[in-house]
Amino acid sequence: MRLLYNGQTIDNLFAIVLFFYLCSVPMLVRANGDDGKLTIAMLHLELRYADLEHNAALVHKGIKLASKHNADWVMTPELSHTGYRFDLKLGTQWIPNGPDKYVGEVQALAKKHQLVVFLSHLERIDDSLGKRELFNTLFVIDRAGAIIGRHTKVNTIPISESWSTAGTKPSIVNVDGYKVGLLICADAWPATHADSLKNWGAELILSSASWAPGEYGPGNTWEKRSSETGLPIFVNNRTGIERQFDLRYAVSAVAYQGTRLLSHQSANSQLVIVNWNTKTNTLIDSQAMNIE
Known part of the structure; x- marks a missing residue:
């Protein structure tokens, strides 16, 4: 049977298809649907100094547990696999070019459990001229296991982070339809980076950290940045x-x-x-449990 379409019919069909597509976009983009609820899991980990295999296993357990509790996103602390001063024990020569096997393992878990993971880990990048640079990186891994964005720490600490090259600016990544601003630890100390994220359209800020309290601790840094920007800040x-x-x-x-x-x-x-209402920017509830 032959079907004949005139110009008007084609226009009408196009309009119908476009209508249904636009209606479906919020469901495709906003993973939490219409209620605005976003479940963020933070892995508050007791990392073992310079023990990548132990720490990797801990991260994997945390991701699996987060999946059981229906988390949408999973966050990790700064340098979640190596610990902070790993370089004193391990050096840096072992770090391979590009995302390493530990990133790959988390990519596989993100895909298996259908989670978005914000993985804080190190990274080496070699350019075409053979120049090697090491970065303190926050990877954003989507539910397909793909790296959809990354942030390299800007405010690197002299001496203790001398192994890493400082990034040039904070980063925004579109995740599940949200514009997510990314920071790592001391990036939150000056107001400039959070302000930039706000000006670029960020809707919330996520930060990994390895920040002890005390004289050089965060103090009220996160409260100040949230007040200045009007954005919620989540710190792991x-x-x-x-x-x-x-x-x-x-x-x-x-x-x-x-x-x-x-x-x-x-x-x-x-x-x-952490169960968060993105429509009202309010904390619905929270709970903590051991990772064993």
Whole structure:
């Protein structure tokens, strides 16, 4: 049977197809549907100094546990596989070009469990001229296991982070329809980076951290940035003792409009589930559990 279409019919069909496509976009883009609920899992980990295999296993356990609790996104602390001063024990010559096998393992888990993972790990990039640079990187891995964005730490700390090349600016990545601003630890210290993210259209800010309390601790940094930008800030810190670096009282936090809405610290590895309403920018609830 032959079907004949005149110009008007084709226009009508196009309009119908376009209508249904546009109606479907929010469902495709906003993973949380119409209720605005976004479940973010923070891996508040007791990392073992310079022990990549142990720490990788811990991250994997955390991701699997987050999946059981229906997390949309999973965050990790800064340098989640190596620990902070890994270079003193391991050096840096072992770091391969490009995302390494540890990133690949997390990509596979993100795909298997259909999660978005914000993985803080190191990275080496070789350019066409043979120049090698090492970065403290926050990878964004989508539900297909693909790296859809990355942020390289801008405010690197002299001496303790001398192994890494500083990034030039903070980063924004579109994740599930949200414009997510990315920071790593001390990137939140000056107001400039968070302000840039706000000006570029960020809707929320996520930060990995390895930031101990004390004289050089974060203090009220996250509250100040959330007040200045009007954006909620989610910070995934860590716990444990690394050499003389005591992070047992370090805090993972959520701050908004100058107020810390959630503050978590623990001596052992715990998963922190944060249920957030993106429509009203309010904390629905939270819970913490051991990662074993």
